[in-house]
Amino acid sequence: MRGGIFWVLCGLALLIIIAPAVAVVVSVLVKAAPALRWSLLTNTTQDVQNPGLQNAILGTLAFAIGVLVIAGPVGILGGVYLAEFAPRRLGGTLRFFSEVLAGVPSIVVGFVIYVALVIGLKWGYSIMSGVVALS
Amino acid sequence: MILVRRRAGGMTTGPARVERAARGDLTIGDRVLQWVSGIAATVPLAGLGLILSIMIVWAIPAIIYSGTTFFTSDKFFIGNLYSTVLTTHNGISAPHGAVYGALTFIIGTFFTSVIALILAVPISVGGVLMLSEWIPRRLEGPLSTFLELLAGIPSVVFGFWGLTVLGPLLSQHFYPVLSHLGAIIPFFKGPWAYNGQGMLTASLVLTLMIIPIIASTTRELVKRVPVLAREGALALGMSRYEMVRVVTIPYVRTGIIASALLGWGRALGETIAVLLIIGVAFNPPANIYGTTSTLASVIANQLDEALSDFTGMAVRAIAELGLLLLIISLLTNLAGRLIVRRISGEALPVGRGI
Numbered sequence: 123m124r125g126g127i128f129w130v131l132c133g134l135a136l137l138i139i140i141a142p143a144v145a146v147v148v149s150v151l152v153k154a155a156p157a158l159r160w161s162l163l164t165n166t167t168q169d170v171q172n173p174g175l176q177n178a179i180l181g182t183l184a185f186a187i188g189v190l191v192i193a194g195p196v197g198i199l200g201g202v203y204l205a206e207f208a209p210r211r212l213g214g215t216l217r218f219f220s221e222v223l224a225g226v227p228s229i230v231v232g233f234v235i236y237v238a239l240v241i242g243l244k245w246g247y248s249i250m251s252g253v254v255a256l257s
Numbered sequence: 258m259i260l261v262r263r264r265a266g267g268m269t270t271g272p273a274r275v276e277r278a279a280r281g282d283l284t285i286g287d288r289v290l291q292w293v294s295g296i297a298a299t300v301p302l303a304g305l306g307l308i309l310s311i312m313i314v315w316a317i318p319a320i321i322y323s324g325t326t327f328f329t330s331d332k333f334f335i336g337n338l339y340s341t342v343l344t345t346h347n348g349i350s351a352p353h354g355a356v357y358g359a360l361t362f363i364i365g366t367f368f369t370s371v372i373a374l375i376l377a378v379p380i381s382v383g384g385v386l387m388l389s390e391w392i393p394r395r396l397e398g399p400l401s402t403f404l405e406l407l408a409g410i411p412s413v414v415f416g417f418w419g420l421t422v423l424g425p426l427l428s429q430h431f432y433p434v435l436s437h438l439g440a441i442i443p444f445f446k447g448p449w450a451y452n453g454q455g456m457l458t459a460s461l462v463l464t465l466m467i468i469p470i471i472a473s474t475t476r477e478l479v480k481r482v483p484v485l486a487r488e489g490a491l492a493l494g495m496s497r498y499e500m501v502r503v504v505t506i507p508y509v510r511t512g513i514i515a516s517a518l519l520g521w522g523r524a525l526g527e528t529i530a531v532l533l534i535i536g537v538a539f540n541p542p543a544n545i546y547g548t549t550s551t552l553a554s555v556i557a558n559q560l561d562e563a564l565s566d567f568t569g570m571a572v573r574a575i576a577e578l579g580l581l582l583l584i585i586s587l588l589t590n591l592a593g594r595l596i597v598r599r600i601s602g603e604a605l606p607v608g609r610g611i
Contacts, residue, residue, distance in 0.1 A: 128498045128502075129387070132386050132391065134383070136392075145418075146465075149421075153421065202294045206294075214598075216298050218594060220301035220302075222591060226526070227527075228526065229526060229556050229582070230308065230579045230582055233575070234308045234579075237315055237572075
């Protein structure tokens with residue numbers, strides 16, 4: 123009997139996990155459906171008659187490539203060192219800190235990069251400062 | 258050691274090279290790679306140190322200016338930027354009437370993240386137990402895809418969904434029911450915003466965002482429960498529920514605490530989704546549905562305005578908020594990671610609880 127209640131609750135929990143995952147995707151798609159058309163990809167947001175998202179999409183792509191170029195080699199080389207060369211203790215410590223770094227809130231990282239690059243070096247808002255922050 | 262290396266270096270045949278490599282005798286290329294990759298491996302550590310030191314350096318003037326007011330005042334006001342009269346505290350000047358109290362944001366951050374954690378832990382554990390102990394193996398793969406789907410949804414999409422779909426839904430159908438609890442606990446009494454913006458909606462969306470973190474760790478641990486202990490429990494005539502209670506849960510308990518700490522760290526630092534849903538207000542929440550702000554959301558919300566402060570103190574105050582957030586989330590992360598490390602070594606407590 124208690125087992126039955128337990129499994130019903132567990133099933134409910136699984137449902138609470140699955141339902142929102144579906145709901146988020148479906149509701150965003152439904153809300154976006156009327157606006158989905160080809161010109162969304164090809165026009166810029168400044169287009170008066172038929173505004174699109176081309177600049178935002180290209181920006182996102184440029185951003186992603188930039189992140190990949192900077193963070194990719196560092197990440198892979200770091201991984202190679204940890205796997206192949208690092209003494210056991212040192213490797214453990216370094217891995218530990220990279221895990222902790224992954225847990226630092228993005229808003230804090232963003233603030234630091236903002237302060238360091240935008241104010242400190244007067245770079246202005248640029249793709250570069252964003253790239254450094256994300257990597 | 259040197260003797261061994263020399264002898265190994267003298268041989269040029271294929272197997273010898275393998276032997277040499279295995280002995281740790283490195284060629285020049287290997288050494289270059291070792292150094293370059295070693296430097297790359299220290300980048301996270303250096304980054305962490307850099308972030309922490311920049312935050313501290315930037316926050317110092319605000320720490321001196323605010324003193325203990327930072328923790329005791331729930332008033333955050335960057336001051337009258339049009340007044341030429343400055344307010345001076347402890348020798349540091351800020352715009353007229355500037356008060357940088359963080360209490361509102363500390364309360365907001367604490368409530369949103371703790372409510373999310375209290376809901377997310379049982380849901381994750383229950384869902385994972387259902388998935389790996391009850392549901393047929395065939396369906397486990399497809400169903401766990403939804404968990405990955407939840408993990409892959411960008412935070413801003415969660416925010417948008419919470420604002421436009423979940424919030425209105427809750428405020429119309431769920432909050433009227435929940436407010437009956439207000440008869441027992443006044444904190445649950447209304448009113449709430451018509452579109453659901455506020456602390457509880459933000460907490461519920463945060464719950465969805467940290468479920469994947471807790472659930473994936475729990476799933477890994479449940480998979481590693483020794484088969485012998487499970488079979489032994491079943492052989493003793495236990496039902497599946499009793500097996501889960503006596504074998505699985507005691508085995509994964511520490512891991513759940515650790516993953517809850519990691520999930521908490523995520524909930525503390527979550528910015529854009531919370532900013533969209535919590536209904537930015539600079540006062541502590543009036544009730545559980547109330548609008549307020551968290552440490553992370555106020556940084557994102559105020560940085561732009563803070564930059565127009567000619568004394569530059571507002572940015573310093575925001576740095577102090579960020580420093581507090583950084584320290585809290587570093588502590589939860591450190592604790593979580595340390596526990597994960599301790600239990601994920603070879604020496605797992607086999608069949609604990611039996």
